Amino acid sequence: AFLLDWRATLIPGLSMPVAMIGTIAAIYLAGFSVNILTLLALVLATGLVVDDAIVVLENIVRRRNEGMGPRAAAVLGTQEVFFAVVATTLTLVAVFVPISFLPGQTGGLFREFGFVLAMSVLLSCVVALTLCPMLASRMLTSASLHHEGGTGIGARIGGALHRLYKRCLHLCLDAPWIVVLVALIFAGTAFTLFGTIRQELTPAEDRxxxxxxxxxxxxxxxxxxxxxxxxxxxxxxxxxxxxxxxxxxxxxxxxxxxxxxxxxxxxxxxxxxxxxxxxxxxxxxxxxxxxxxxxxxxxQPNSLGIRGAGNGLQFALVGNDRKALSEAAVKVVDAMRQDPRFQTPRLSVDPTQPQLAVAIDRERASDLGIDITGLADTLQAMLDGNDVVDVYIADRSYGVKLVSTTNPINDPTDLENIFLKTSDGRFVPMSTIATLTERAVPPSLTREQQQPSVAITANLGSGFALGEALTRAEQIAAPLLPPGARILPLAEAATLGESNSAMIAVFGFALVIILLVLAAQFESFISAVIIMATVPLGLACAIFALLLSGTSLNAYSQIGLVLLVGVMAKNGILIVEFANQLRDRGAGVREAIEEAATIRLRPVMMTMICTVLGGVPLVLAAGAGAEARVALGWVIVGGLGLATISTLFLTPVAYLLLGRFVTPKAHEEARLKRELEEAAYVDLEPAE
Structure with a gap:
């Protein structure tokens, strides 16, 4: 549809299976298994592996339309975009590899996911720079008309859209600060609404x-x-x-x-x-x-098998006074029952195990002359027997147990009727010196982080996300906690906190790595900043996509956000790199970026559509675990679709404002050549 040549369409179609087969071979060589996450990575890779081939092919077709021969167009067209293809590949790898080093349980699950995507884009780069030019030199034997000069319906529509973009871009470059202001308002609104997105570890899945x-x-x-x-x-x-x-x-x-x-x-x-x-x-x-x-x-189990998943909200009250914690926990549970979104809130360990407590009146026992030193052993013998010694007969050990042969203890009142001998030889019932109290206690005493704790569990109502539930529980418990106590998330809630913290760290690490990679490739931090300027707006578009689709922020959608950063940078590289080439040829900043954005419109839109189409199966997924794939799909389809449109205008505006501070490479090379020529005529004094 874009290239208006069916033979050109076959080239990326042939490149994709080659890259995918290579990716599967890499999975085998790396010792990875075929699971839901590696399969998910392969689905995403289908949209990414053709991007490089499309960029190379589009430039070759453009050169053919200018009248070059097939081989010359293949060679010169590939040389022209070689740097851009390598830069975009390294940028995507810089995004995917940090995903593989996420700490904790979530990181272990997504390790193979990140490496599979990284290997797929590396292979796609190799295929795009080798196989595509070879196929193009042999298949594009007759020059096809440029879409603006064609007479078909597709050509006329493409030409009209091309001219519309050119006019809109011209208006944006005439008023760059208005574009920046609109972008800031859009991004600020999105990040303000970010707190309203439901947060959970994984979406509820139909398993x-x-x-x-x-x-x-x-x-x-x-x-x-x-x-x-x-x-x-x-x-x-x-x-x-x-x-x-x-x-x-x-x-x-x-x-x-x-x-x-x-x-x-x-x-x-x-x-x-x-x-x-x-x-x-x-x-x-x-x-x-x-x-x-x-x-x-x-x-409700989920596909990732994360600890405590599907058990609702679990947290513990942690402090130093176990009795105060128990009393506070009961109050917290009662308060949570007032919120209908919490279903069956309860203590994780019910204090319903019956226990009989014996309180000894030591003063009365002393007055009666009763020795209470061995009273505990006596009660043990009367109740369940007491191990006293081991006897060895023929090298075999036999335990000897002291038990009561009369008056079995079947009722708490039987304990009160156990007779004890006083100092004057009389026998009195144990009730004379002891008081028996029956009470309910938990069957076990738990500790978290080496401190006494009382755990609370609650199932969550439909639409009540885990992150929101934890925040609400903390609000309820805050005024009821005893001094020195605190709330500690457990199970899935704890993993959610770890995942969010790790994702923020990986997200920041990915941004820094991308910035350094771009700065090294372009030999300019300003060029890297121009490319990264669209990232906040791209994330804002993804936030709106999550809000409009009703999708929660979970482990899958967070991975989609990181992926979106790389794809956004990729689109910016295509425009900025070509603008730098035009400036090396003597064009001004405005002229270079306007022409570069106009010429690169077609490959940017082609790669965006391919990536979006690669994510459409995720949005339309049904069956086991479909909810998780939908979360990732909406970030890619909705976020990338909106973000690409904004990139086509914001990147040129950023280049117009900052590009003047970037010295063209041609000027730097000319300066170096001039200084070297001057140095050749300088007479150097010999060292003494």
């Missing part, structure tokens, strides 16, 4: 499986827990009859705890049911409320 965690009261038997789980199974039987649930697996007594269990329900394939996993899970949650004797918590 065709629902997990249920069942908790019964502490101290119940395994038979009791099993019976309650059978009740739940009978309640969800209509869903099995309808075909939405294909199979159910259950296990009572999970991890050796009689009061807990879990159920795994496999759903029908996505194309065989009308409702989503989230809708079915909401129905299951409603049905399980008919079993009040246990608490049921649904879990």
């Amino acid at each position: 065709a499986v629902v997990l249920l965690r069942i908790n019964a009261p502490q101290g119940v038997s395994l038979d009791y827990t099993t019976e309650q789980m059978r009740k739940i199974e009978r309640l969800i039987q209509p869903l099995r009859d309808s075909g939405e649930i294909r199979s159910t697996f259950e296990n009572a007594g999970n991890n050796g705890s009689y009061n807990s269990g879990f159920m795994v329900m496999t759903l029908a394939p996505w194309d065989e049911r009308m409702r989503s996993q989230q809708e079915i899970m909401a129905d299951i949650s409603r049905l399980t409320k008919q079993v009040p004797s246990v608490r049921v918590f649904p879990v």
Whole structure:
């Protein structure tokens, strides 16, 4: 459509499979596996690997349209864009490689993703600079008309759009500060709205499986827990009859705890049911409320298998006073129940295990002459027996246990009737010197970061993102915390914080690396700054794309933002590098950038459309894990689509304002040559 020559279209079409096959070979040689992240990288690579070939091919076609022969056009056209292709490739590699070094669990998952993309663009650069010129010299044997001079519908539309862009660009260059002001307002608005985007580690995905965690009261038997789980199974039987649930697996007594269990329900394939996993899970949650004797918590697993994922919000109150923390945790849970977006907030470890506390009146025991030194061992022997010694018979060890053979302890009152001997030989019941109190306690005491902690868990309602939920929980808990206590995110919430911090660091690192790479390639920091000037506006466009599509900011969309930085810089390189070439030939700043932007309009639009089309399958994805791919796809399709249009105007304006401070290479080379010639005529005094 752009080149108006079907033979030219075949060249990038042949280059893409070569680069993709090379990428797959690189995956094999690197020892990577084929998984959802490497496959996702390959999908994105299909839109990126043709970019370099398009840039080279478009310049060759332009030279052919100027009347050059096929071989001359292939050689000179490739030489003209050689620097730009290498620069864009190194820029993209500088973006992708830092992704592979993300710390933490998320970084380990995306390590292969970043390397696959980096290898694909490196191979595409090699293919574009070798295979494409060779094919062009043999396939473009007859010069085709330029799109402005053609008579077809496509040529007329292309010519009209080309002239429209030329007029708009001329107006923008006449009023550069107005363009800068509009860009700043646009970017400022986007970054102001950034805080309204939902933040979560991964989007809720339809994995065709629902997990249920069942908790019964502490101290119940395994038979009791099993019976309650059978009740739940009978309640969800209509869903099995309808075909939405294909199979159910259950296990009572999970991890050796009689009061807990879990159920795994496999759903029908996505194309065989009308409702989503989230809708079915909401129905299951409603049905399980008919079993009040246990608490049921649904879990939604995600494709990344990140710790604690799908369990909702988990955080802990951490401090030095465990009793104060426990009291504050109960108040926090009660306050969270007032917000309907928190579903079933509870303490992660229920304080429902019965415990019998024995308080000894030491003064009364002393008055009666009762020695309480061995009282604990005596109670142990009466209750469960006391290990006293090991006896070895024929090289085998046998334990000897001291137990009570009479009056078994079956009730707390039986402890009060244990008789103790006084100093005068009388026997008195233990209730004379001891008070028994029955109370509920947690089955275990937890610590986080070597401090006492009390964990709180809550499921989240539909549309209530994890980041927003954590912020709201911190607001609720802040006035209720005891002195010296703090909130510590756990599980998925902790991973979300680590991921956000790591992504900010990698994002900044990528920007610095790109700036240094561009400065080294262009031998000018100002040229690098001109190219990077469009990055804030590109990110602003991505933010608006997330807002308009209702997509959350998660691990996938963050990767898309980093990818967008590289693609934005790539478009800027194509324009700035050609403008520098025109200035080397003697053109002024305004003349050079206006002509460069006009000539580079076609390759910029072609590469943008190819990259966007490579992301369209992600936006249209359906099936397992589609929600994650959609998040990445919208950043690329929406963000890049809006950002490219802005690049076509903002980059020339930035060059017009800053390009005057860049000395053309031709001037520098002429100066060097002149100084060397002058040095040749200088008589140097011999060293003494």
